[in-house]
Amino acid sequence: MWIADYYSIPQFKIRNPKSIAPMNEFSPDKIIIPLTFLPLDEGGVHLLIDAIINGNAIKLLVDTGASKTVFDKKRIKKLFRKKRFKRHHSLSIGLGTSRMKSHIIMLENFFIGGLTINNFESVLLNLDNVNKSYQMLGLPAIDGVLGGDVLQKHKAEIDYGKKQMVLTL
Secondary structure (H helix, E strand, O other): OOOOOOOOOOOEEEEEOOEEEEEOOOOOOEEEEEOEEEEOHHHOEEEEEEEEEOOEEEEEEEOOOOOOOEEEHHHHHOOOOOOOOEEEOOOOOEOOEOOOOEEEEEEEEEEEOOEEEEEEEEEEEOOHHHHHHHHHOOOOOOOEEEOHHHHHHOOOEEEOOOOEEEEEO
16 A cells, blocks of 8 residues: 655645545645546446445446435445345335335445545445446446435536546535
8 A cells, every 4th residue: 555645746635545536736625536438339438436435445337317326235245244234115216127125234434536434324226237238338347326415415526528526525
Protein backbone atom coordinates (compact mmCIF):
# COMPACT_ATOMS: atom_id res chain seq x y z
CA MET A 1 0.00 0.00 0.00
CA TRP A 2 1.35 3.42 -0.97
CA ILE A 3 0.54 6.46 1.18
CA ALA A 4 1.75 9.90 0.14
CA ASP A 5 2.14 13.10 2.08
CA TYR A 6 -0.53 15.57 0.94
CA TYR A 7 2.06 18.30 0.45
CA SER A 8 4.51 16.17 -1.52
CA ILE A 9 2.03 15.45 -4.32
CA PRO A 10 -0.26 18.46 -4.80
CA GLN A 11 -2.55 16.83 -7.37
CA PHE A 12 -3.60 14.14 -4.88
CA LYS A 13 -5.36 14.31 -1.56
CA ILE A 14 -5.63 11.08 0.39
CA ARG A 15 -8.89 10.76 2.30
CA ASN A 16 -8.78 6.97 2.68
CA PRO A 17 -5.53 4.98 2.60
CA LYS A 18 -7.16 2.41 0.31
CA SER A 19 -8.14 5.01 -2.24
CA ILE A 20 -6.30 7.85 -3.88
CA ALA A 21 -8.65 10.41 -5.39
CA PRO A 22 -7.46 13.35 -7.49
CA MET A 23 -8.04 16.61 -5.68
CA ASN A 24 -10.20 19.30 -7.22
CA GLU A 25 -7.98 22.38 -6.93
CA PHE A 26 -10.96 24.74 -6.75
CA SER A 27 -12.96 22.97 -4.07
CA PRO A 28 -11.43 20.73 -1.39
CA ASP A 29 -14.90 19.42 -0.46
CA LYS A 30 -15.25 17.63 -3.81
CA ILE A 31 -13.71 14.40 -4.98
CA ILE A 32 -13.23 13.11 -8.48
CA ILE A 33 -14.10 9.50 -9.29
CA PRO A 34 -12.73 8.01 -12.54
CA LEU A 35 -15.38 6.40 -14.75
CA THR A 36 -14.90 3.34 -16.93
CA PHE A 37 -17.09 3.32 -20.03
CA LEU A 38 -18.65 -0.05 -20.85
CA PRO A 39 -19.50 0.00 -24.57
CA LEU A 40 -22.94 -1.33 -25.48
CA ASP A 41 -24.53 -2.15 -28.80
CA GLU A 42 -25.39 0.79 -31.04
CA GLY A 43 -22.91 3.22 -29.48
CA GLY A 44 -24.32 3.50 -25.97
CA VAL A 45 -22.27 3.18 -22.80
CA HIS A 46 -22.78 2.23 -19.19
CA LEU A 47 -20.66 3.86 -16.50
CA LEU A 48 -18.65 1.77 -14.05
CA ILE A 49 -16.76 2.82 -10.92
CA ASP A 50 -14.56 1.07 -8.40
CA ALA A 51 -15.61 1.05 -4.76
CA ILE A 52 -14.75 -0.76 -1.55
CA ILE A 53 -17.07 -2.37 0.98
CA ASN A 54 -15.72 -3.71 4.24
CA GLY A 55 -12.22 -3.82 2.73
CA ASN A 56 -13.20 -5.61 -0.51
CA ALA A 57 -12.90 -4.08 -3.98
CA ILE A 58 -16.14 -4.07 -5.99
CA LYS A 59 -17.47 -2.75 -9.31
CA LEU A 60 -20.59 -0.58 -9.38
CA LEU A 61 -22.72 0.50 -12.30
CA VAL A 62 -23.62 4.21 -12.03
CA ASP A 63 -27.35 4.50 -12.72
CA THR A 64 -28.88 7.97 -12.44
CA GLY A 65 -32.31 6.42 -13.02
CA ALA A 66 -32.07 4.04 -10.07
CA SER A 67 -33.67 5.42 -6.92
CA LYS A 68 -31.49 3.39 -4.52
CA THR A 69 -28.05 1.85 -4.38
CA VAL A 70 -28.36 -1.93 -4.51
CA PHE A 71 -25.96 -4.86 -4.49
CA ASP A 72 -26.02 -8.30 -6.08
CA LYS A 73 -26.90 -10.80 -3.37
CA LYS A 74 -24.80 -13.68 -4.75
CA ARG A 75 -21.66 -11.62 -5.31
CA ILE A 76 -21.82 -9.64 -2.05
CA LYS A 77 -22.74 -12.67 0.04
CA LYS A 78 -19.24 -14.05 -0.65
CA LEU A 79 -17.72 -11.04 1.14
CA PHE A 80 -19.53 -11.56 4.45
CA ARG A 81 -19.25 -14.18 7.16
CA LYS A 82 -22.94 -13.72 7.86
CA LYS A 83 -24.75 -15.54 5.06
CA ARG A 84 -28.32 -14.76 6.06
CA PHE A 85 -29.81 -11.31 5.66
CA LYS A 86 -33.03 -9.71 6.85
CA ARG A 87 -35.85 -9.94 4.31
CA HIS A 88 -36.89 -6.60 2.81
CA HIS A 89 -40.65 -6.43 2.29
CA SER A 90 -40.85 -3.40 0.00
CA LEU A 91 -41.51 -3.91 -3.69
CA SER A 92 -38.42 -3.56 -5.89
CA ILE A 93 -39.34 -1.87 -9.14
CA GLY A 94 -37.20 -2.03 -12.25
CA LEU A 95 -34.45 -4.37 -13.45
CA GLY A 96 -36.89 -6.12 -15.78
CA THR A 97 -39.31 -7.50 -13.22
CA SER A 98 -42.30 -6.28 -11.26
CA ARG A 99 -41.61 -8.39 -8.14
CA MET A 100 -38.23 -9.28 -6.80
CA LYS A 101 -37.16 -10.74 -3.47
CA SER A 102 -34.79 -8.44 -1.66
CA HIS A 103 -32.86 -8.33 1.59
CA ILE A 104 -31.42 -5.58 3.79
CA ILE A 105 -27.68 -5.26 4.33
CA MET A 106 -25.69 -2.94 6.59
CA LEU A 107 -22.27 -2.00 5.25
CA GLU A 108 -19.93 -0.93 8.01
CA ASN A 109 -17.61 0.84 5.58
CA PHE A 110 -18.45 1.88 2.02
CA PHE A 111 -15.76 3.80 0.11
CA ILE A 112 -16.27 5.50 -3.24
CA GLY A 113 -12.99 7.17 -4.17
CA GLY A 114 -12.28 9.49 -1.25
CA LEU A 115 -15.88 9.41 0.01
CA THR A 116 -16.43 7.29 3.12
CA ILE A 117 -19.95 6.23 4.08
CA ASN A 118 -20.19 4.41 7.41
CA ASN A 119 -23.11 2.20 8.42
CA PHE A 120 -24.73 2.35 4.99
CA GLU A 121 -28.01 0.44 4.82
CA SER A 122 -28.75 -0.92 1.39
CA VAL A 123 -30.66 -3.65 -0.41
CA LEU A 124 -29.49 -6.96 -1.87
CA LEU A 125 -31.12 -8.08 -5.12
CA ASN A 126 -30.54 -10.78 -7.68
CA LEU A 127 -28.68 -9.03 -10.52
CA ASP A 128 -28.14 -12.23 -12.55
CA ASN A 129 -30.04 -10.85 -15.54
CA VAL A 130 -27.75 -7.81 -15.71
CA ASN A 131 -24.57 -9.86 -15.32
CA LYS A 132 -25.69 -12.45 -17.91
CA SER A 133 -26.32 -9.65 -20.41
CA TYR A 134 -22.90 -8.17 -19.65
CA GLN A 135 -21.27 -11.58 -20.08
CA MET A 136 -22.89 -11.98 -23.52
CA LEU A 137 -21.39 -8.60 -24.49
CA GLY A 138 -17.95 -9.55 -23.10
CA LEU A 139 -18.24 -7.00 -20.28
CA PRO A 140 -17.23 -7.46 -16.62
CA ALA A 141 -19.79 -8.47 -14.03
CA ILE A 142 -21.03 -5.82 -11.60
CA ASP A 143 -21.39 -6.13 -7.85
CA GLY A 144 -24.09 -3.50 -7.58
CA VAL A 145 -25.69 -0.31 -8.79
CA LEU A 146 -24.85 3.14 -7.42
CA GLY A 147 -28.21 4.88 -7.39
CA GLY A 148 -29.92 8.18 -6.77
CA ASP A 149 -29.78 7.98 -2.97
CA VAL A 150 -25.99 8.45 -2.99
CA LEU A 151 -25.81 10.44 -6.23
CA GLN A 152 -28.33 13.06 -5.07
CA LYS A 153 -27.01 13.33 -1.51
CA HIS A 154 -23.48 13.99 -2.80
CA LYS A 155 -24.58 16.20 -5.70
CA ALA A 156 -23.05 13.96 -8.37
CA GLU A 157 -21.83 15.62 -11.56
CA ILE A 158 -20.92 13.35 -14.47
CA ASP A 159 -18.49 14.63 -17.09
CA TYR A 160 -18.50 12.28 -20.08
CA GLY A 161 -15.71 14.19 -21.81
CA LYS A 162 -13.31 13.78 -18.89
CA LYS A 163 -14.69 10.33 -17.97
CA GLN A 164 -15.17 11.33 -14.35
CA MET A 165 -17.82 11.87 -11.72
CA VAL A 166 -17.53 14.58 -9.07
CA LEU A 167 -19.08 14.05 -5.65
CA THR A 168 -19.47 16.65 -2.90
CA LEU A 169 -18.43 15.55 0.57
